[in-house]
Amino acid sequence: MKSVYYAVVFEWITDCILRHVDVQNGIRLTISIFSLFFVGVILFYLDEKRNLMQKIFLCVSFFIIRWLSLEIFTELGFYERDFVFNFKLFRESIPAIVAEYVVSTIVEYGLALLLLFFSIKLLLKTYKNKQEDLSWKELIMLLIPCISIFLATRIIYSYYMLWFDGIENGSIKANIPGNMYRILFCIMAYLTLCVTLYFYQSIKANKEIEYANRVLAKQIEDSKKYVGQIETVYQQMRALRHDTGNHMAVMKGLLETEKYQELRDYLGNWEETYKNIVPSAKTGNAVTDIAISEFVDRFADNGITLKTSLKYPSNVAVNPFEMCVVLTNAIQNAYEASLSVNEPYVEITSVERENVYIISIKNKSDKKAQIDEEGIPISIKNDDGHGFGVRNIREIARKYNGDIEIKQFSENDGLWFVLNIMFVG
Structure with a gap:
């Protein structure tokens, strides 16, 4: 949990810098990418250095899901703004406009947070391999759609910044309009992540089934080997029992002739043979x-x-x-x-x-x-x-x-x- 707290603080500080400090778009993009990977590194080093690739992928996935959750309701907010401005009250009353802005913002962020919550719950439920180490190839396969979505988010952000600059310099008079294609992009991007994880899970599940079959086959072979060893032990025990009379005669002869050292050696060899036959x-x-x-x-x-x-x-x-x-x-x-x-x-x-x-x-x-x-x-x-x-x-x-x-x-x-x-x- 300590690693999570450190990561949250770092991400919060980075987010504040990007939101409230005027930096160039190239620098902003570099900081955004760096923060995603650095959060994964923080979690890696403070969590017993486990699953670095997995942590990076999950951090990137969280960023994408968070952005999609906000963007969907931001776009819907544009339509809501245009709708309420059809009423004279909101066009002429500043208190009404402020109230509408506060209420719509609370609703927008509340719904986005709710969608983010259920998205993370869905991710935790469906992505069953999050505890396992990712290989480089698996990480690249999973990151490609995430990177594509991430670059699209930068394009949309640049579009917003250009519109705001146009409003400030007077070249644009209207507010940013709602766009159904941006909403559809968010939905398709969300589905892309889900489908990618689904097929990745299917591949891993098939590999696990294949591995389980190999394990089962090996255990069957081991069981057959144990049964074969039992048969060998029983045969050796029968042979040992069959020769017991001969062994007793030899030891009796050694005892009668007072060859005690030879008797000890003979008993030792017999005991060693018995130990090798009987399971420990x-x-x-x-x-x-x-x-x-x-x-x-x-x-x-x-x-x-x-x-x-x-x-x-x-x-x-x-x-x-x-x-x-x-x-x-x-x-x-x-x-x-x-x-x-x-x-x-x-x-x-x-x-x-x-x-x-x-x-x-x-x-x-x-x-x-x-x-x-x-x-x-x-x-x-x-x-x-x-x-x-x-x-x-x-x-x-x-x-x-x-x-x-x-x-x-x-x-x-x-x-x-x-x-x-x-x-x-």
């Missing part, structure tokens, strides 16, 4: 055992402490493959967040009470995550499909009449991020 995670479900065990070595190799006491639910009928999607997405996010943290730590716990089952993934974080309007953490990664992991988790939780909860808090040992996932059977 023990959740009570073979699929999730394999899924979590895959992360154990990865965490250990990167010096991340992983503590898990997860137990598969017994009273809540959750599909093992959907549980696998939930756990792998959540643990992957915790893993990535832990890579940039001193003394990283991840804890996975679960609790089950009657028909309610809750998983909690807790990890240390280097900074507080930004949460978007949908309650999804905003990823700092620039690749496509950010936030799909948490979205998939939430979709699966809601399928089982549950939901997710995100908590962030600070303790003496640092900042913590907690993701709670609830399933209701």
Whole structure:
């Protein structure tokens, strides 16, 4: 909010300069363009240096929408002025003219403000990608219609200034007339912005669907891989059990001949073979055992402490493959967040009470995550499909009449991020 206040103050000062200081049109245009981009830069630096391109586009869009809102009712005000001057009272009575001017100005600016309010609400509702980083190509694509409209506003402004100069020097006697083409231009310009955002949203939505399909395909492949690993483990366990008699005979022989060192080595090798076969995670479900065990070595190799006491639910009928999607997405996010943290730590716990089952993934974080309007953490990664992991988790939780909860808090040992996932059977 502090960044917004600074930006508002800067824009207000700039607007006062342009309105009340007599400057050349070229300088006025330069200041106008500079102010739009500088407001975006202010918001960028005071808002953790996020989304510079997005902020510039939104600032330019706000300027265009604000101008269009004022211009529409300014043009309608010209028609209203010409209409009231048809009455003798307003042509001859100065108090009546002043009263008409005050009332019309209040109504004009009030309606313009109302239109601006609903326009911004519509923009916030329809433009769902405003939290994401824009590329240079996307920024240029979105700015081209805005720049065209902006240049047209300068042309209309120059037209007004020439008319006012003509009135001052006496070459023009009449007031500025209303012009239906200027009103139509404002309406078409407004529709141009809406259509541009609509098609941009459609392109982004199609890309997200494409990315979601790729993610789904990868998760299906991962599930198949886990099932294949389970089959391998079962075969190795059967082979180990089949050879148990032979192992016992060998160890008995070593014990009877008092070859204790050879016996210790043999037991050590047997234990190592057993550890390599049996998954390190023990959740009570073979699929999730394999899924979590895959992360154990990865965490250990990167010096991340992983503590898990997860137990598969017994009273809540959750599909093992959907549980696998939930756990792998959540643990992957915790893993990535832990890579940039001193003394990283991840804890996975679960609790089950009657028909309610809750998983909690807790990890240390280097900074507080930004949460978007949908309650999804905003990823700092620039690749496509950010936030799909948490979205998939939430979709699966809601399928089982549950939901997710995100908590962030600070303790003496640092900042913590907690993701709670609830399933209701």
